Amino acid sequence: RASSLTLFRISLYIRYLAVLESEGRQTISSREIADKFFISAASVRKDLGLFGAFGKAGIGYYVKGLREALLQKLGLKRKWNVAIVGAGRLGTALSRYKGLAESAFQVVAIVDKYPETTTARRDSGLEVFHVDELPQLVNDRCIELGIIAVPASGAQDAATTLVEAGIKAILNFAPTHIDVPQGIFVHNVDFTIYLENLAYYATQAYYS
């Protein structure tokens, strides 16, 4: 079972391979991938090996075949239905995000504690259901992934509702820890980590 960090790298390799494919590249070496991502070729081979992909001596990997294999292993060759809990600013922005169109994901339901007053209903005409209807929606719309976009105070309730409705993996945007049963996966998102990335590079820019 791969770690979150490894999966993150695999997702980046997949994007890189798509770019190579669009440039007409047929093969790629672990060395070249390693240089692109500033890690060792051995780490790249290790990551890919975890997903059953092994290069050929003298050739490396076939770009198209490698990308397909990785997409397959990550379960990204099919569409996943996603539910968002919290139809406020963030929840609505996520549901309308154009980047989802060419991904393996689609938001098929958005719920809120106060569906009548949310910005989603007002601004974008999205149908917002009451959070109590989530279990029914998860069943009817074959929803497998959940996103929490409510304030910190409502996050645990949102998590409990998602888990009870049968959701196995949750993306939590609320700045608080949520408890879930063993076997349920939670990824906490914090965009501050990207600002830290910016701060480092800005500091470097000042010194060069």
Add this chain to the structure above:
Amino acid sequence: RASSLTLFRISLYIRYLAVLESEGRQTISSREIADKFFISAASVRKDLGLFGAFGKAGIGYYVKGLREALLQKLGLKRKWNVAIVGAGRLGTALSRYKGLAESAFQVVAIVDKYPETTTARRDSGLEVFHVDELPQLVNDRCIELGIIAVPASGAQDAATTLVEAGIKAILNFAPTHIDVPQGIFVHNVDFTIYLENLAYYATQAYYS
């Protein structure tokens, strides 16, 4: 100069060290950090070494000292002022994000092409300036980092305005590539990458 992936790991180590410190831990080994993040102890030592941190044989690293040193090297021991271009749903959600309070960052300005009609002005009373006022704001409020939260069609304009105002590092949320001069750093954020993480774990959950 460290890569984006290395910085990402360093940010994660910093968070982990904060947790250890709150638990009263005095020292930590590269082995223990490595196990926490499913990478090799050698990789951890390499990452830390890049930032001038070297452990003591038999002791490892001092938790408090290591965290301080990393924060210092990343430029996170001071407050950074941030400007957001785009006061729509996402921009407003980012500006109000509670997680920023205990971080090294504060949003001190938010601008928009149509400041009179944005949701920010309507819902949260945030003062939204016109995007043409950005250069003045960057100067007056010592802004160093920029965030782009406008639709794809407006992203390049937003980037150009930020760069001309003197911003050296940009976080781009718009699902499009933006061009910037050499030496300006751009990080493109795509939350789809976290959904891919979820899909993998959900697939694993079904098989266990």
